Amino acid sequence: MSNPEKLHAIEDYSQSKEAESKAMAEEEGMATGRDMSKVSLIISILSVVLVVVLFFGLNQNLDGLGKEVKVLSGLKGEVTTMKTQVGEIEGQVVGLTGSVDTMEQQLAQMPVAMQRAIITDAINDATNKLGYIGSQLDKTQADKLAKAMSLLQQVRTDINK
Incomplete structure (x- = not known):
């Protein structure tokens, strides 16, 4: 039993156990580190893809x-x-309204004979325009315009009486 090769000191045994533990821890740490580096690489690539898509x-x-x-x-x-x-059109409407009011005032101040002459002239003008329009339309529409022209002529004869 006194063989010195078989005897080991407790200190040697504890040092060898510590060395073995460190070696195993380093191996496990390297394997875990490699595994974690793969995961972190995948996560970073997915993050870049997500950022690009966004x-x-x-x-x-x-x-x-x-x-x-x-x-x-x-x-x-x-x-x-x-x-x-729209502003321009409103201005024109106001101007036309003023013109109509002015014409009404002038017409009220004119003698009756002068009023009849002006109205007769306006009716003649409208009749001439209707005659031209009637020549541009088809038969049924021209007949309707002819009726309107005859009514205007009747009004003209009534005014001149």
Whole structure:
């Protein structure tokens, strides 16, 4: 039993156990590290893909919004133009209303004979215009205009009595 090769000191045994534990831990750590590096690589690649997809999606949305803004700015110009035109038309209507009022006042101040002459002239003018329009229309419509012209002529004869 006194064979010195078979005897080991407790310290040697504990040192060898510690060395074995460290070696096993390093091997396991390397394997786990490799496994974790694969997982982290996959996660990072998926993150990049997700960022690219989100970027292109947002980019397309921004392009669409840009186009809509351009269309709306064009419509704004058209609305401004329409407002200007409506203002001009309102001014013309006011002017015409004033002209009609002025004509009514002048007509009320004219003697009756003068009023009859002006009305007769207006009826003659309307009859001439209806005659021209009747020549441009088909038979049934021309007949209706002829009836209107005969009514105007009757009114003219009644006025001149």
